[in-house]
Amino acid sequence: MRRLHGIGVDLLSRARVLRLIGRSPKRISDRLLSQTEQKVWRKRRFAPVLLARYLTAKEAFFKALGGPWFGPDGFRDFEVHCLARGKFCVKALSGVPYKAYAVDGCFFQSDQWVGAQVILWDQG
Numbered sequence: 001m002r003r004l005h006g007i008g009v010d011l012l013s014r015a016r017v018l019r020l021i022g023r024s025p026k027r028i029s030d031r032l033l034s035q036t037e038q039k040v041w042r043k044r045r046f047a048p049v050l051l052a053r054y055l056t057a058k059e060a061f062f063k064a065l066g067g068p069w070f071g072p073d074g075f076r077d078f079e080v081h082c083l084a085r086g087k088f089c090v091k092a093l094s095g096v097p098y099k100a101y102a103v104d105g106c107f108f109q110s111d112q113w114v115g116a117q118v119i120l121w122d123q124g
Helices: 014-023 025-032 035-043 048-065 072-077
Strands: 003-013 078-082 087-092 101-109 113-122
Touching (some): 014 113, 025 035, 025 072, 048 072, 048 078, 048 101, 048 113, 072 078
């Protein structure tokens, strides 16, 4: 039987994402995205919505964990994989101390906002 570990939600305005990208897309991606996420983002021509999805999913995941914030550099230790129908999963990269959780994640968006919701379930 699974037990609920935590719930996290994050919301980001599209205007703020555009400002982040306008400053320095390479610096943003190097600091906040895994290598795989960087490659996908470059292939998608630095799509603002994709960056917003990555950032909100990671922040919602950290909130659901309920522990201390890892700082912006900690965002690279986890990878968001976009799935069909607006869903996603989050995976820890090798070497990251991380308890195994089942992750239910979904994105939501409007003309002005992009957001993510994460529900973490303890395995076992």
